[in-house]
Amino acid sequence: MQISSLKLLNFRNYETLELKFSPKVNIIYGKNGMGKTNIIEAIYMLGLTKTFRSNNDNIVIKRGKNIAKIEGTIKNTILNNYKIIINNAGKRIKVDNNKIAKISDYITRVNIILFNPDDLKMIKDTPSIRRKMLNIEISGINNEYLLLLTNYNKVLKQRNAYLKALNKKKSYDDAFLKILTEQLVELGLKIMWIRTEFINNINSYISDIYYEITHKGTLKVVYKSEFINKSKESILKMFEKNISREIFLGKTIFGIQHDDLEFKIDSEIVKEFSSVGEQKNSIISFKLAEIKNIENKLHKKPILILDDLFSELDEEKINNILALIDTDLQTFITTTEIAYVDEKLLKNAKKFYVKDGKVEEE
Ligand SMILES: Nc1ncnc2c1ncn2[C@@H]1O[C@H](COP(=O)(O)OP(=O)(O)OP(=O)(O)O)[C@@H](O)[C@H]1O
Numbered sequence: 001m002q003i004s005s006l007k008l009l010n011f012r013n014y015e016t017l018e019l020k021f022s023p024k025v026n027i028i029y030g031k032n033g034m035g036k037t038n039i040i041e042a043i044y045m046l047g048l049t050k051t052f053r054s055n056n057d058n059i060v061i062k063r064g065k066n067i068a069k070i071e072g073t074i075k076n077t078i079l080n081n082y083k084i085i086i087n088n089a090g091k092r093i094k095v096d097n098n099k100i101a102k103i104s105d106y107i108t109r110v111n112i113i114l115f116n117p118d119d120l121k122m123i124k125d126t127p128s129i130r131r132k133m134l135n136i137e138i139s140g141i142n143n144e145y146l147l148l149l150t151n152y153n154k155v156l157k158q159r160n161a162y163l164k165a166l167n168k169k170k171s172y173d174d175a176f177l178k179i180l181t182e183q184l185v186e187l188g189l190k191i192m193w194i195r196t197e198f199i200n201n202i203n204s205y206i207s208d209i210y211y212e213i214t215h216k217g218t219l220k221v222v223y224k225s226e227f228i229n230k231s232k233e234s235i236l237k238m239f240e241k242n243i244s245r246e247i248f249l250g251k252t253i254f255g256i257q258h259d260d261l262e263f264k265i266d267s268e269i270v271k272e273f274s275s276v277g278e279q280k281n282s283i284i285s286f287k288l289a290e291i292k293n294i295e296n297k298l299h300k301k302p303i304l305i306l307d308d309l310f311s312e313l314d315e316e317k318i319n320n321i322l323a324l325i326d327t328d329l330q331t332f333i334t335t336t337e338i339a340y341v342d343e344k345l346l347k348n349a350k351k352f353y354v355k356d357g358k359v360e361e362e
């Protein structure tokens, strides 16, 4: 899969921009704050409809303007024109000028694997950040997942509201609560199975990749869920036993809304034990494992974006990472220092010099 051209209007610090990319390596370089990440953010947004930098997509509209456009030609099995128009009222998404209503189908069309320094949050931050990241990654490869998740959250909200109401009433309609609990458990189990399969697939690649980068330690990802290795019946029993506590709290106490991931190198927990460089290598290994998973499951090659990969990593690790990247993969690399980029890679790459919202293609 490749993006061959990108056209921007009023996107971040670009008023207008038109670029043609190489199907292989593209290097975007320039000083801090010039607009390197903005370019790859536009590519990411074209594939996933959302920015990775904010919960609010309007933020990408150039200050002082009221509409932004991203347009690109992307080759999947065939060549398509993708367009996203963002204004304060929302977003319009088009493929070959046809309006797209179902986001879950759109986001599985274009597979983008992004590494961004903010991804370190995936290790350091709270479980909710890790769940969010897990949801984004799985939604990109499974078009049923987003709907399951939306339905689960609806039932969870409804169940919580019902429990709160019961707390005040001190009596309850057993049948209705039973229906809600069953729905919650059924949807939750489906989500747990998809998450389990995804993490299992990642684990079948990640330790080798991590070892090739660092030559030290075995990395794995542990998926934690209250539903894991449990049958529907045993989970329903667990709910039954705790019903008075749930009514007292006015809240559902079990479910996949508490799921978490833990990165481990040998038996040590990366979050508590590892250096910043080791954390970064763990995340990179995760992303490269995702590429293998997409190639294996979907028989597609995703677009790889490495934003500011080089900071905080030593030269040896950088070279080991770059050596792992398949030369057939369209790759975007942003950097402040083009000197960080390996000479062989540089020779075959298309280079873009970014200065204050203007780009020179070389
Ligand atoms: N909505 C917006 N309108 C106009 N300018 C914006 C908008 N959002 C961000 N910017 C500007 O874009 C610039 C940041 O660009 P970007 O993050 O792409 O920089 P960068 O080249 O990746 O820098 P670094 O090397 O520090 O990562 C900032 O100067 C910021 O003020």
Ligand SMILES: [Mg+2]
Pocket: 036, 037, 038, 307, 308, 334
């Ligand atoms: Mg940047």
